[in-house]
Each structure stands twice: as structure tokens, then as C-alpha cells.
Amino acid sequence: MENNRPQGDAGNGHIQLDLHGREAIFSKLSYQYPLKLLSPRIAEQGVAIAYVLTYGGGLVSGDRINLHVDVGSSTSLVMLTQGSTKVFKHRPGVRLANSYTDSNPTSTTTSTIQRMLATVYENAFLILLPDPVTCFASASYSQFQTFRLHRGASAVLLDWFTSGRITRGEQWQFSRYYSLNEIWDAGTRMARDSLLLDSEDSQRTLKERLGIYSCYAALFLCGPKTKHMIQSLDEEYQEISVYQHASPPDLIWSLSHIDGEGRVVRIAGKETELVKLWLKDHLKGLEDVVGLDVYSKTFI
Amino acid sequence: MDDQTESYLMLLLADGNLPTGSFVASSGLESYIKHGFFGSSSSSSPQPVASASALVNQQVVDFIQDSLNSFAHSALPFVSDAHKVMEELSASIVDGIDEDTRASRRDTALQRLKSLDDLYHVMTLNDPLRRASKSQGVALLTLYSKGFSKPRLARPEQQLRDEDEHIHKFVETFKTQIRREETHGHLPVCWGILTAALGLGLERSQYLNLFLQARSLLSAAIRLNTVGPYAAQQILLHSVKDIVDNCMSCKNIKTGLRWENPESEVQDVAESEECVASTWPLGEILAARHDLQHSRIFNS
Numbered sequence: 001m002e003n004n005r006p007q008g009d010a011g012n013g014h015i016q017l018d019l020h021g022r023e024a025i026f027s028k029l030s031y032q033y034p035l036k037l038l039s040p041r042i043a044e045q046g047v048a049i050a051y052v053l054t055y056g057g058g059l060v061s062g063d064r065i066n067l068h069v070d071v072g073s074s075t076s077l078v079m080l081t082q083g084s085t086k087v088f089k090h091r092p093g094v095r096l097a098n099s100y101t102d103s104n105p106t107s108t109t110t111s112t113i114q115r116m117l118a119t120v121y122e123n124a125f126l127i128l129l130p131d132p133v134t135c136f137a138s139a140s141y142s143q144f145q146t147f148r149l150h151r152g153a154s155a156v157l158l159d160w161f162t163s164g165r166i167t168r169g170e171q172w173q174f175s176r177y178y179s180l181n182e183i184w185d186a187g188t189r190m191a192r193d194s195l196l197l198d199s200e201d202s203q204r205t206l207k208e209r210l211g212i213y214s215c216y217a218a219l220f221l222c223g224p225k226t227k228h229m230i231q232s233l234d235e236e237y238q239e240i241s242v243y244q245h246a247s248p249p250d251l252i253w254s255l256s257h258i259d260g261e262g263r264v265v266r267i268a269g270k271e272t273e274l275v276k277l278w279l280k281d282h283l284k285g286l287e288d289v290v291g292l293d294v295y296s297k298t299f300i
Numbered sequence: 301m302d303d304q305t306e307s308y309l310m311l312l313l314a315d316g317n318l319p320t321g322s323f324v325a326s327s328g329l330e331s332y333i334k335h336g337f338f339g340s341s342s343s344s345s346p347q348p349v350a351s352a353s354a355l356v357n358q359q360v361v362d363f364i365q366d367s368l369n370s371f372a373h374s375a376l377p378f379v380s381d382a383h384k385v386m387e388e389l390s391a392s393i394v395d396g397i398d399e400d401t402r403a404s405r406r407d408t409a410l411q412r413l414k415s416l417d418d419l420y421h422v423m424t425l426n427d428p429l430r431r432a433s434k435s436q437g438v439a440l441l442t443l444y445s446k447g448f449s450k451p452r453l454a455r456p457e458q459q460l461r462d463e464d465e466h467i468h469k470f471v472e473t474f475k476t477q478i479r480r481e482e483t484h485g486h487l488p489v490c491w492g493i494l495t496a497a498l499g500l501g502l503e504r505s506q507y508l509n510l511f512l513q514a515r516s517l518l519s520a521a522i523r524l525n526t527v528g529p530y531a532a533q534q535i536l537l538h539s540v541k542d543i544v545d546n547c548m549s550c551k552n553i554k555t556g557l558r559w560e561n562p563e564s565e566v567q568d569v570a571e572s573e574e575c576v577a578s579t580w581p582l583g584e585i586l587a588a589r590h591d592l593q594h595s596r597i598f599n600s
Contacts, residue, residue, distance in 0.1 A: 245336030
């Protein structure tokens with residue numbers, strides 16, 4: 001379902017990181033409106049940061065982002081955003097009457113779509129730590145992420161969302177949120193995590209179903225470089241012993257196995273900040289891999 | 301199969317004493333309650349002045365609704381696809397074809413069922429749920445071979461038809477593969493196999509699957525002393541029917557697996573409204589935390 005926005009390469013991006021000597025260098029860093037990629041210089045050897053941004057700090061219905069990522073052998077790529085990814089039904093500032101979507105009868109089903117295909121080559125490490133996705137009222141958002149890990153490759157992948165624009169009292173008022181994460185290890189599908197929040201597929205509203213928490217996260221850890229983090233997560237999780245609660249805790253998390261040596265952690269918190277603090281604390285092990293300086297740029 | 305025979309089969313399969321009944325699995329209900337989610341005054345309670353028992357009944361109904369909705373989006377498509385593989389197999393191994401052709405069709409069907417089983421496995425990223433699904437799955441196939449095969453009688457009424465004989469052997473083969481750990485034997489796949497092998501039509505198989513899942517949640521609620529047996533019966537009669545009927549809207553969702561190449565990506569669900577997905581991340585976390593309970597009645 002295409003609309004009449006500029007098509008072709010719009011929203012396409014390509015990141016390729018390769019090792020030259022001891023330096024991780026972007027062989028490719030290309031992007032098209034509304035996507036923008038930035039890479040600050042950092043001192044850590046073999047490590048690079050890419051910020052994935054959008055013009056105006058958000059996405060509107062009809063926007064398509066297509067990102068290709070190649071993390072070259074023995075490099076580490078940290079992918080971040082600046083502030084949550086806001087998904088609007090309409091471009092802010094555009095009056096509804098003038099909006100192209102308004103005259104389009106299919107506008108109600110035109111969603112915002114982000115795709116990412118990331119290949120992590122031998123002994124490389126992809127660290128994907130974006131801010132959460134925040135869908136505003138009536139927004140419809142789909143995200144498809146495929147991660148292909150080669151031998152010895154590692155990945156820490158965070159995928160999270162909030163209930164909406166709380167400052168305006170907008171909670172769980174988006175129309176549809178879909179997120180798919182698929183992880184392949186040397187040609188075998190290890191995990192396919194598929195989540196659909198559709199305001200219309202149940203007699204219960206999203207708020208009734210999920211409202212006790214306002215932020216939900218899924219975190220995937222795979223590969224040798226995540227071994228220590230997994231070990232300490234396992235230990236902490238096994239220590240938990242649940243007795244009868246009088247009311248739900250402010251934050252809960254679960255840990256499950258991905259075949260092989262991977263884990264998936266799911267977290268829910270009454271506030272986004274609680275989840276963020278939990279993540280920052282539990283991913284501290286990344287400091288050993290990417291350095292203190294780089295890690296300090298995450299979860300801010 | 302004529303309508304009356306199908307109805308008779310439904311009666312047999314709905315028996316609470318079969319492994320289809322719930323004596324081991326609470327599908328996250330026990331953990332949900334233990335974490336205090338029934339303790340707080342739920343935002344969904346329609347009247348703030350409702351009596352305590354009315355409130356608990358409502359919370360059980362709400363849990364069934366949210367849980368079954370996710371089940372219908374994530375497990376039911378595997379029932380549907382496995383059932384179709386079996387129906388195609390039955391239709392393709394009728395008399396008049398040589399044994400080689402028959403063998404190759406059996407292999408194809410076996411391969412497809414294994415692909416479905418694999419896909420369900422990598423989509424079920426939840427340790428207690430995976431465990432429960434595997435033990436109930438193989439129990440269903442054992443039920444088929446031990447409980448639903450022809451009885452030995454002194455005066456057999458009729459010979460088994462050739463076609464039934466083939467299907468029976470085929471199910472045995474799949475069961476052997478589960479025992480050898482060549483495939484997982486997950487519950488939705490095995491339910492599809494069992495019901496199709498018995499000749500129950502797809503739609504009735506789906507409906508019964510949803511009904512049994514809902515009823516098993518109610519059985520768990522009784523065993524957890526959350527509702528009494530009479531209240532559960534009232535809920536089953538007056539509330540669950542609508543929930544099951546609504547969940548039948550998922551009956552056409554397909555897994556999207558490409559038979560020619562199951563290792564390829566699952567069919568793109570980009571713009572499609574219907575896809576295999578979990579729809580209740582809150583329930584997912586609590587179900588995964590099942591094993592953390594200090595004391596527990598159920599296995600999942």
C-alpha cells in the first residue's frame with residue numbers, strides 16, 4: 001500500500017562497519033529523509049556508535065524506514081537513538097484538512113513501518129539500545145527486525161515501548177503496535193518474537209489489558225560476549241523467591257532461554273524510568289566490552 | 301465424517317479426565333495471582349462497590365479473556381496449519397497409489413509438521429510454557445495411540461480401512477520422533493494432528509481447542525481456590541462462550557511458514573492485519589515467572 005509521498009529511496013539507510021587495523025571505521029553510512037544517521041567520534045578501539053534519528057524527532061503514518069546494518073568481523077557497533085521514537089498519526093504542525101492522508105480513504109490503515117536487517121559477522125558484536133517507542137493517540141506502528149549472527153558473533157538487542165504521551169494524559173490510545181524480532185544464528189532461526197497490540201482485537205481495551213504498567217521491554221542476549229552478563233542475570237533470577245504479593249510490584253522481569261546459549265529478558269515497569277534504571281544497571285557488563293565512555297552514552 | 305460422529309468425537313475430546321483437561325498447567329494464572337494481580341482493586345472492575353466475590357469472578361473472566369486472546373493469536377494458527385497438513389495427507393494417500401509415492405507424501409507431511417513444531421518452539425520464548433506444551437503434546441499423541449485406536453474384540457465389527465491404517469502409522473512415526481527428540485512435540489501441533497487423525501473438521505478442532513484452553517484456566521482457578529466449582533460453571537456457561545466465539549476470529553490466521561523452504565523467513569506480514577503474535581506481554585512475563593514462586597501447585 002504505497003501513498004503519494006516521495007518514494008524510491010525515502011527512508012533507506014545503510015550502515016557498514018569494518019575493522020581497519022585496530023580502528024572500527026564506517027565503510028558506509030548512508031541515509032535518506034526522513035532517516036538520519038550520526039556517528040560521533042569515540043576513542044575506544046574496535047568500537048563505533050551510530051545514532052539512528054529521524055527528522056522532527058518522530059515518524060508519521062506512511063513513513064517507511066529501511067535500515068541495513070553490517071557489523072564487520074571483530075567490530076562492535078552500538079546503535080542508539082536520541083529520545084524516544086515518537087509515532088504520530090499525522091505530522092505535527094500539519095493541519096488535518098491539508099494532510100495528504102486525510103483525503104486518502106485508506107489513511108486509517110496506513111501505518112508507520114520500520115525495518116532493520118542486521119548482519120553480525122564473525123566475532124562481531126551488535127549492541128542495539130534505542131530509547132523506547134512511544135505511539136501517540138491513533139498511531140499505527142509496525143517494526144520488523146531481523147538479526148543474522150555469524151559464527152562467534154554476539155548481540156544485545158533491546159526492544160521496548162511505552163503507553164503513550166503521558167504528559168498529555170494519553171495512555172494506551174494508539175491504534176496498533178506490532179513488533180517482530182527474529183534472530184538467526186549461523187543459518188538457524190533461534191528466536192522469533194512477535195508482539196501485537198491491537199486496540200480492536202479484544203473487548204478489553206489496551207489499558208485494561210496492560211495498564212498496570214506503562215513500559216514494557218524485551219531484551220535479547222546472544223553470543224560469547226554476553227556470557228558474563230547472562231551468568232549474572234541467571235544468578236540473580238534464580239535467587240528470586242516469590243511469596244504472595246498483596247499488590248503487583250512496581251517492576252517485574254522474567255528470564256527465559258533461547259536455544260543455544262541465549263536469553264530473553266522481559267521487563268515491565270510502572271514508569272519508563274524504572275525500566276531504564278533496571279536496564280542500565282543490568283547491562284553494566286557492557287562497559288567491559290565497549291568502554292566506560294561509550295556506555296555512559298546509553299540510557300541517558 | 302458425518303455430523304453426528306463429529307459431535308460424538310467432541311464429547312469424547314471434551315472429557316476433563318483427558319490430558320486435554322487441566323491438572324498440571326495453569327498457563328500463568330497461579331503466578332499472576334501470586335504476584336498480587338488479583339489483590340489490587342483492578343482498574344477493570346466495572347463497579348467500585350461490587351462484592352468481593354463479584355470482583356474475583358470478574359478478574360477471572362478478564363484473565364481468561366486476555367490469556368485466551370493471546371493464545372488464539374499465537375497457538376491456534378499452529379493447530380490450524382498442522383490440521384491442514386494432516387488433512388492433505390489423508391486425501392493424498394488413498395488407495396490406488398504405489399507405496400513409493402505414499403512414502404514420499406508421508407515424508408513431506410512429516411517434514412512440514414516438524415517445521416511447524418520448530419517454528420512454534422522458537423516463537424515460544426517462555427520456559428515454563430515450553431515445558432508444559434511439550435509434555436501435554438506428547439500426552440495427546442499417546443492418548444491417540446492408546447485410547448483412540450480400535451479395541452480388541454472377540455468379534456471385531458469391521459476391519460480398519462487402509463487409509464486409517466496409514467494415518468495411524470504416521471502418527472506413531474511422529475510420536476517416535478518426539479521420543480527421540482528429533483522434534484519437540486508442542487501441544488498446538490499435536491492437537492492439530494490428533495483431531496485431524498480422528499477426522500474432526502478444522503473449525504470444530506479450533507473451537508474445541510479454544511474452549512478447552514479456557515476451561516483449563518477455570519479448572520486451575522478452582523484448584524487454586526480462587527473461585528468455587530459452581531461459580532466456575534456459571535462463568536463457563538455465561539461468560540466463556542462469548543470469549544471463545546470472539547477468539548474464533550483468529551481461525552484464519554496462518555503461520556506463514558513457506559513449505560518449500562522453512563528455513564527462509566516466514567512470509568512477510570508487513571501490511572497484514574493478521575499474524576501469529578502474542579498479544580498480552582503482561583501475561584507473558586508472569587507465566588515465565590512461574591518457577592520463581594516459593595511454593596506452587598502447578599507446573600506452569
